[in-house]
Each structure stands twice: as C-alpha cells, then as structure tokens.
Amino acid sequence: MKRIAVLTSGGDSPGMNAAIRAVVRKASYHGVEVMGIFHGYEGFIEGRMELLDLGSVGGIIQRGGTKLFSSRCPQFKEDRYQYQGIEKMREANVEGLVVIGGDGSYRGAHALSQKGFPCVGVPGTIDNDIPGTEYTIGFDTALNTVIESIDKIRDTATSHENSFVVEVMGRDAGDIALWAGLAAGAESILIPEESYNIDDIVNRIKRGEARGKKHSIIIVAEGVMSGSELAKILKEKANIITRVSVLGHIQRGGSPSARDRVLAGRLGAKAVEVLLEGRSGRAIGINNHQIIDYDIEEVFINKHKADVTLYTLSKELSI
Template sequence: MKRIGVLTSGGDAPGMNAAIRAVVRKANYHDVEVYGIYHGYEGFIQGKMELLDLGSVGGIIQRGGTKLFSSRCPKFMEEKYRLQGIEKMKEAGIDGLIVIGGDGSYRGAYELTKLGFKCIGVPATIDNDIPGTDFTIGFDTALNTVVNAIDKIRDTATSHENTFIIEVMGRDAGDLALWSGLAAGAESVIIPEEPFDLDDIIARLKRGEARKKKHSIIIVAEGVMPASQLADMIKERTGIDIRITVLGHIQRGGSPTAFDRVLASRLGAYAVELLLEGKTCRAVGIKNQEVYDYDLQEIFTTKHQADISLYTLSKELSI
C-alpha cells in the first residue's frame, strides 16, 4: 500500500486536526502518500482531494475543527454513490481510507468495506458515544469547555441567588452531562441512561433552601429533554423562577486539550499501521490507556454505556 486517503465526517470535534496530522506523518514515515479528502463523504463521491505532505499538516495540532472540513451526505447511503466514490479513489491510486468521525461516519466506512474497499475508523466526537473505546477524540476538550461555562454561570447564580438549568450536548449519551456535572459540583444531573426523577430534583432544591442555600445548578443532557421543558415542569410544581442556558455549538469548538492531542496522535498513527498491515473493517480505540483495534461491526451490536458509578457519586456528593 503506497497511497491512502483520510477524511473527517459528521460533527466536528477538537482533535480532528491532530489526528489528520498523525495519519499524514506516520504514513510519510513509512514512505506512504496521504491524500486528504475534503468535505467528508461528499468529497469522497466527487473525488475532491489533494496530496498532504509534512508541511501541509504543520501548525494544525492546536487548531479546533477540521482542516479537511466536514459535511452530512445522505446520498452516500445509496450504493451507486459509494461505488462512484470508490472509482474516484482507484483512479487516484488510493488503496485504503481512514475515516475520522462518529457513529454515522463508521456506518459509512462499514458500507465501503462491504464493497471491498479497505477502511479503518478513528473515533472523533464530543459525545463520547462510540462503543469499544473509553474515550473519543474531542470529548475531553468539550468537557473542559462545559465545565468552564458552568463555573462562570455559577458566579452569576450565586450573585443573583438563582437556580440555573444548563443544557449540554451528547445526543443520546449522557457522558458530557455526567462528567461536567460531577466536575462542576452540580446539584442535579439528568442523563438518558438513568430514569428521570422530578421529585428527587425538587427535593434537592428544597433541601438546599432549608439550609439557606441561595443557588443551584442543574445539568440536563439534550437526549433527555430541552432545558426549557424541565424548567416549566419545576416551576409548575414549585413556583421557582429558573434561568436557562443552552450551551450549544460552543461545546464543539476550541483548541484541543493536551489529552485530546495525545489521544488523536496515538489513534491516527495506529490506524495507519493497521492499513499497512492489510487490515480492513477495523476501528481503533483506547481501553485502560492502551490503544487497540476491534471489528467495525461492533457499533451495530454494542451500545455505549455511561459510567453509572459516576452518576451515583454525583448524587452522593450533591446532598
């Protein structure tokens, strides 16, 4: 294998650029050329690519977002377009592809492998919802962004003696809400993986009032309900006027943390090794601090699990 492709797909995540850099430099170290494919699977179909050399990935390890841009491409699910893209790759002499992204990106990669095109998946999503890996690229950076925002909001909540509900991203996973809630000392954390208990939330607010507590922070994952809906439910039961903050896409931007840069470098380089070994339909991940690979099909058969022990700890510490 002398020429491979790399693309980023789906939602952007801090650390994607670090992964691209690792792919290019690891491949070049082994005298393998790398072509960057622009705009995800849309660019794959159109053959929109260019050769990436050492200089072209210089100075990007600290940048958020993705140098290769990203997009959603619904038509990629039609086989004729996947075959069109594979033909574009063959014309360019590209023998394998590294796909950096989340669940939808992995599904696209799997469909390509079924057509005989070699693919390796690298997990990059702030949601941390990819089965088979302890952490995904971008999660740590997003987590720190969320915690920083909560800390600032708590200053205002304290000054005005308010209760705030903060809605965080995560899709159907509660990791961002769970980890940020524990790190920022939130009074209540609501995640999709655990039953929602309005009575418990209200009881916590009342216990706080009883001991002269003047403010509270409630974190809700977007996969449970909108913050506005939760605020209405609490106000209807208690009469408490609640402030709402929806953090939104600020969580996806920013310079990646050192953890995400190192993780992206390790996973990107390992993905290259797998392709050079002739492997396909594999995903790379990290377990107990060790990089490893597993069958890409596991994303269809395994569900991501949040660490419920952290949820229990959060409740115990926010009494």
C-alpha cells in the first residue's frame, strides 16, 4: 500500500488524537501516506479528507477529543452509501482504512471489509465495552475524571452530611461506574450487567448511619436508570433524601492520561502494520499487556462482560 486513511467515528474519547498521530507516523516511517477523513463516515461518503503529514499531527498527543472531528451517520448502514464512500476512496488512491471508534464504528468497518475495501478497527470509547480487548482508548482518562469528581462530591457530602447519587455514563456497560465506584469508595454501585436490590442499598446506608456515618455515595450507570429516578426510589422506599449529580459529557473530555496515550500509540501503530501486511477485517486490542489483532466479527458475536470479582469486592469493601 502507498496510501491509507484514518477516521474517528461515534462518541469521542481522550486519546483519539494520540491514535491518529500513531497511525500517521507509523505509516510515514514505512513510506506510506495517510489521508485524514473528517467527520467520520459522513466524511467517508463525501470524500472529505486531506493529507496528514508529520507536522499536521504534531502537538496533538496531549489534546482530548479528535482532530478529525466525529459524527454519527445513520445512512452509512445502507449499501449504496458504503459503495459511494469506497468509490471516493479509490478516486483518491486510498487503499485501506483505520477506523477509530466503538461498536457502531466497527460495524461500518466490517461492512466495508465485506465489500473488499481493507479496514482495521482501533477501539476508541470511554465505555470500555469492546469485546476482545481488555481496555479501550479513553477509558482510563474518563475513569480518572469521574474519580476526581466523586472525590470532590464526597468533600461536600461530608461537610453537609448529605448522601449523593452520582450518575455516570454507561448505557450498556458498567465499567466506568464499577471501576470508579471501587476506586472512590462508593457505598453502592449499580451497573447494567448486574441486578440490584434496593433494600440492600437502603440497608447499607442505614448500617452506616447506625455507626455514626452521616453521608453516602451511590454510583449509578445511566443504563440502569437516571440518578433522579434512583433518588426518587430511595425517598419513597425509606425516606432517604439524596442530592443528585449527573457528570454527563465532562467524562468524555480532558487531556488523555499517560496510560491512554501509550495505549493509543501501540494500537494505532499495530493497525498500520496489519493493513500493510495485506490483512483486513481485523480489530486491534490489548490482552495480558500484549497488543493483538483478531477477527472484527468477534466484537459482534461476543458480549462485553463486567468483572464480577470487582463487583463482589466493591460490596465487601463497602460493608
């Protein structure tokens, strides 16, 4: 290959820029040009792109978000738009594509691969919900953002002797809630992958009050219910009054952590290697500290699972 392209799609995550940089510089090292496609699959369909050289990805490794911008493109699910994008790429002499994103982005990459256009997926999502890889780009940064926020909420909860419900992102995956709750010492954690018992939450709060504790932190992933809904249930069930904090999109932003920068560099470089080896329809990931590639179809066949041992541990430590 002499020219490949890279795009970011779906929700942005800290470290995407570091991954873009890795793709461009790894390809340049091998004498391959890289076209940056703007606004995800929307830009792919329209051929909205420009050549990225070494200088154009300088100074972005520390920036959150994505230099190439992102968007959601429902029409890309249709074959005609996929073929339209492939034709745009061929007109620009682009021979392969690195897609940085989550599950929906991978589905687009898989569809293109099935149509004979070489694609490789790099996991960029704060939800950490891509099967086949232990960690995704952006998860560590989002996690630290959430922990910092919870720490600050606990300061005011302690000062005013209030209990707080903190709603975090995680529609289908509870990794952010689980890891942040364990790291920040939350009294209760609710995630989509595990059933919850409202009586158990109430009892934990009551046990704390019985030994003189005046505040509690309850973390709920948005996929379970909203923070306001949980607060309403606690009030109706046991007359427990809580304040609600919805962290929202603050979780997506910020300068990527060292771990995310290194992960993005390793995954982005591996994606280029796979394309230059003439392979397509692959997903890049990390397993037991080793960078791997595997069939992208595994992402759709398998289901993300929360670490049950962490969930159990969180309950044991918040007794």
